[in-house]
């Protein structure tokens with residue numbers, strides 16, 4: 001049964017109306033605000049994630065793209081409970097509310113939902129060898145057979161087992177990133193938030209790691225929340241894609257819909273700027289205007305200060321996040337007229 | 338005019354398990370106002386090479402031999418004090434990992450002001466601050482006046498990377514070493530940063546060493562490119578030629594592995610196998626266990642860097658002039674192989 005729905009996902013691309021596939025994650029009105037200090041010493045608020053709702057189906061790859069600083073990592077981390085969400089946010093993981101769960105359930109959740117970090121050295125303890133780092137999850141969750149499993153993991157991510165005795169500073173950037181991936185996969189999680197998992201890797205190893213992630217997904221029915229700014233990689237790996245701008249999701253669609261029937265002017269600009277090595281010349285939409293700050297977002301549509309298609313209404317009224325067809329959601333006045 | 342000349346650079350690390358040769362007899366030259374791209378497998382020695390140029394590798398377990406000639410001075414022979422005057426001033430570097438090179442205890446603004454205050458004598462704090470805020474603006478950080486006072490952990494991954502870039506560009510740099518400068522950046526901001534670098538390159542006649550695995554960036558930014566594998570240069574060439582006609586089998590594999598939006602492939606084409614362990618280098622050509630074209634000779638002998646008539650250099654027996662094929666250029670077997678992975 002599971003397998004059937006799995007192939008369904010990939011082939012029919014009608015995810016959002018597929019009812020037989022369970023949701024692994026249901027997020028509604030998720031907000032995350034940080035307190036910041038302004039230059040004059042006054043306290044301010046920065047809404048890194050501002051009222052975001054979506055669901056992720058079991059076994060799918062859901063990608064999150066958008067400019068640097070738009071809130072992708074914050075969203076991923078908040079989902080995993082690494083940052084407490086603001087009040088009123090709701091996150092259901094396998095139908096269980098994880099915004100307020102007991103300690104034992106939290107530990108259980110922590111085992112099932114893992115994170116591959118954007119900056120590998122930020123998550124690898126410099127005083128521990130790779131072996132100690134990889135053994136840690138097994139110790140925390142009191143699981144036996146860790147030794148055998150980590151050799152397998154090292155092999156999977158393409159690192160010779162001799163590296164087990166090294167310290168993080170004795171490894172290259174890409175090697176450390178692969179240790180981070182191995183650690184996230186150590187305990188057979190159900191959901192993995194992959195925060196830029198391949199951006200530190202050269203294309204050949206990038207291809208290996210992506211193939212690996214895809215194989216594991218099939219074998220273990222893994223679900224990925226895949227955060228990346230590389231739109232070619234996202235195109236390759238995703239079932240559905242959400243585009244974020246200044247803390248909000250502005251467009252959400254199945255992969256082909258998003259790339260081929262792009263609706264939002266911001267998404268159009270993003271897609272037009274993909275560098276190309278095949279020599280094909282595409283017309284680039286260059287966005288003008290400064291990137292606004294999430295601590296002081298523009299009125300109306302947040303994108304209006306840079307939007308090539310801006311209209312009067314955009315400056316005052318915030319566009320609703322609306323469904324335009326069964327696979328497609330957009331927040332733009334152009335599309336909801 | 339040559340600005341930087343690296344000659345026979347070899348870097349070895351002593352570890353508990355033996356000696357790791359991270360860089361093996363590396364030589365290249367960089368002229369003023371020119372950009373050189375360095376691409377290559379993860380762990381092939383790219384970062385270590387740039388750290389050596391910055392003289393940031395010196396410790397008891399590291400052995401560096403060879404020459405790093407910058408404006409006629411061998412950087413490896415300078416005293417720590419003399420090097421300090423150059424580092425961050427006429428040679429500066431954007432580090433691969435922002436989190437490990439930024440100081441978590443200082444605000445980003447302070448860290449950008451630091452090199453300005455050290456190297457530009459007579460500049461006031463007020464002016465340095467103005468300059469720092471201007472740099473933040475140039476690298477595309479919104480509300481720079483406010484961000485000036487923030488700490489690295491309050492910034493997103495891509496913002497931290499841009500803070501690093503601002504620090505590296507703070508002084509009047511002649512040589513900028515950029516180690517994966519745009520990995521954490523989305524395409525729009527990447528374009529902005531690359532544009533900024535190109536501008537400075539022209540204005541200051543600055544030279545750039547651009548280490549990246551993004552071949553699109555190399556194509557856009559660099560006149561020349563060096564491809565590294567296991568600490569050695571395997572191909573050296575003008576950039577446009579590499580994309581049109583990659584020579585080394587590893588370079589071909591790299592170009593094939595790039596995901597392309599226009600094609601819907603089930604699996605990405607990775608180069609089979611993994612990078613060899615530095616402690617157990619294969620015999621002969623270090624790429625032979627992964628090379629579709631390997632012959633007995635490749636298993637036994639180490640290929641030299643062949644210089645071709647068009648000036649390009651490649652480390653592969655395929656280009657051994659003694660074994661030329663029908664067209665007098667490469668061997669016949671190679672042509673077959675080449676056609677099989679690059680169908681016309």
Ligand SMILES: Nc1ncnc2c1ncn2[C@@H]1O[C@H](COP(=O)(O)OP(=O)(O)OP(=O)(O)O)[C@@H](O)[C@H]1O
Nearest residue numbers: 170171172173174350359379380381382383384385
């Ligand atoms: N201090 C050290 N001690 C021992 N080995 C080291 C040390 N620093 C680096 N190495 C090894 O030297 C080799 C080259 O590392 P380097 O960081 O230069 O790789 P790189 O080409 O920059 O790779 P990446 O693309 O992954 O960043 C790697 O195999 C690494 O494990």
Ligand SMILES: Nc1ncnc2c1ncn2[C@@H]1O[C@H](COP(=O)(O)OP(=O)(O)OP(=O)(O)O)[C@@H](O)[C@H]1O
Nearest residue numbers: 034048068069070071072073074491492493494495
């Ligand atoms: N701990 C924190 N304290 C204060 N502000 C923060 C904190 N973490 C993130 N922010 C702010 O929240 C916003 C979103 O950051 P986030 O890291 O989620 O961006 P991102 O989309 O992952 O960007 P990138 O692609 O650059 O990694 C940024 O403006 C950032 O400065």
Ligand code: SF4
Nearest residue numbers: 301304307314332333
């Ligand atoms: S709502 Fe208006 S400003 Fe916003 S993206 Fe759409 S067209 Fe542009």
Ligand SMILES: [Mg+2]
Nearest residue numbers: 073118493494
């Ligand atoms: Mg991030």
Ligand SMILES: [Mg+2]
Nearest residue numbers: 172173384433
């Ligand atoms: Mg590196």
